[in-house]
Every structure is written in structure tokens, then in C-alpha cells.
Amino acid sequence: MHPNEEPTLPDPDVAAAELALGVLDGEERAIALRRQFADPAFAREVQQWRDHFATFFARSQDRAAPVGVAERVEAQLDRTMASGSARVGLWRSFALASSLVAATLAAVMVVRPGDPQTVAPVSALEAQLVAAMALSDGKTAPLPAYYDPTRMVVRMPGPMPIPAGQSAQLWAVTEGHRPVPLGLFHVVGNTVVAEARTGQAIAAGTTLVISFEPLGGSPTGRPTGPFVASGALSKI
């Protein structure tokens, strides 16, 4: 993602189209992604190709949705709204969490933009880690990101300028390993919060990275969108 690593490609225009179409994998994909992170013009071109390809949807065949799906979706919304949260089901739908953890997360993250509610006070401040997130535009001052291992979330001051039609996804990066996909940022009061749940607690020294991804997060489990901020976690 450093400009010095910028690969030589026979035809970068085609690489943008290939990345947008989703045909690359392995090292070719990694090269194109690094290019996308490093080169805003290339990133714009990828987005233009995504928009072009989206028009293919006009030619996808309609198929009548199975009977009962609408009712099940509504029933799910009823249950989650009745439990005081319209978002629990969504987090459950990520199929990652025990219901207890999901409910805890939802209680923290369910509010919509504009809600007066803010993040609950953190119980164990000393357990938190903080990263100074340097923004890739190089102009804006770094922003703090707080990792709360009790709630397994990362909080940052809002608002986060997420492009229309995209999601901001959090990643954990340790030396020599692929980025581990974490959650998507959601507005909570005047902060933005992302779930940061992995198999184990995130350790000091881990680098947090934020990328812009297609709605719902990276479809591949690896970063596909431009890197917008990164910083290493350390103890408060």
C-alpha cells in the first residue's frame, strides 16, 4: 500500500475493471488492492467500473421469491423491535456470536444516526487500548480509536465520511499475517463504533486499519476498498 510498492501492470485500466468485476484472486488481487490503496485515480476508476457492471443487473433474471420469506423477515423485525432493538437480528445474522454477546453488542451499537444515545460508559478504562489512526489523505490530524476488550468494540469520534453505497470496515493486522476482518462502523451518538471480535483479545501492537468496502463489508474476507486510516494499538 506504499507507493514504492506500486506494481507494474501491463494495463492498469484493465486491472481496475478486473478488480471491480471480482475476477482476480491471490497475488494478482493483492497487487491490484495495493494499487487501489495507493492511487486515488485508480480507486476512482475501480468505482466507475463497479457502477458500469451494476447495470448488468438489468439483465439478471427475475425469480419469484419463495413464499414466506417476507413474513419471516417481518417476524424477525418484530422480535428484535420487541426486545428493544431493531438491530439484534442483524448482528445475529452475521452468525458469529453467542446470543448473549450479540445482545450486548446490539445494546451498544443499535442506535441510528441522529439518536441522542451515546456509547455506554466503559467499565474498565484501564483495559482499553488506543491507536492514533493516521488518515491516508495525509492532511487531517490522526484520530483516536479506542479498543474496549470487554465489549469487543472499537470506538472513534464521528462523523466518519463514508462514501455513498459503501461501508467502512475495520481490520486487525499483525506482522506476517493477512488482515483479519472485523466489523463495520456504525454511528452511535457522536461516535462511530465497529465490532472487533476475533477468536482472542486483540493485543497491543496490533495495527487497526479501516477500508471502504462494498455495502455489508468486503465480500472476500480481504480488504477490497481504499485504505483510509491505520494505527497501532497501545495501552492507555
Added chain:
Amino acid sequence: MDRPVIRPAADPAARARLVEALVATGQEDRAAFRTLYKLTSSKLFGVILRICNNRQAAEEVLSDVYLTIWRRAGAFEPGRASPISWLATIARNRAIDWRRATGRALYTPLDEVPELVDDQPSAIDTMLVDESERALHLCVDLLDERQRAAIRSAFFDGLTYAEIAERQAVPLGTMKSWVRRGLIRLKDCLDASE
């Protein structure tokens, strides 16, 4: 659900209804959400089923997609994105997530995939085609059949080069070459049409 009325060109009122339903869904309007589902579920289920190639899984993905839409609708910006592209992209990404997570449906030969024959373009389709999007379609029609088939398979089936090559039983390098030449021609044609 009634088949939408077939029209030769886009119906601005249909698009307005869709945008209105999506925006109201973003304000947690359940009636609008139901309308949105009626207007779009056939389109989204078609997108999902093609990628999952498994009806039961596609049904689950469809539920998940509409829960996601309920939650994300507030982020839709009518001036910046086509509503149906916005919705269909969520559906496509979710379906690819499912397929890659399960590793299923990768190696189904193309000719074993049931051909999903549609009778006529729906109102949603004409809406899409009319949204200054004819250019890509015209350009795609200029490609030779192999290029077009590979690019369409990548998009509609959510496949990588390696997966398309395997499905069509051609060497990876050959497949890449077809697609790259096709993309270069697409780019030239799109640039010329702007």
C-alpha cells in the same frame, strides 16, 4: 406478486415509487418496507439464486439481505445511487459471501446450471437500462461471444478467473486473455460513448 406491467421504456413513476419506498424504509416505515419487498424481491432473488445455485441457501440469503436493507436503508442517497443497483449490489455481495464461505457451487458446469429464462424485461429492468446505462449494454454487445460469456459469468455467478476457467474447461491463461481483451474493448467503447 403480480407481474409488473411491461413497458418499452423506463417508467419514471416506477423509479420514484422505488426511491420513495427505500427512503421511507430508512426511516423505519414498515409499510414502505413491504412495498419495497414487493417491488424488488424477484429481482434480488434472481441475483442471489444465480450465485448460490441452491434454492434453500438462496432463500436464507434473501432473508438476510432484506434484514440488511432494513438496517442500511437510512444510508441510501437518492441523488447519488440507483436504487435497484444499490439493492442488487447488497444481494450480490451477500450471495458471494455465502458461496465463498461454504465453497459450494464452484464446480457446477455451466450447462448444468438451470437456464433461468425470463419472459420479458420487468419494470425494474427497463428502469435500470434507461438510467444512462445503455452504453455498457451496447458495448457488451460488441464483444465476441467468448468474451461476453466469460464477463457475464464473472458478474452473474460471482466467479474468479480460476473458477470461470475451470467451469469452461479452458486454461487459466486463455481465460484471462479472453476477458482482458474484452475489458479493453469495453473500455474503448465506453470512452467513445461518453
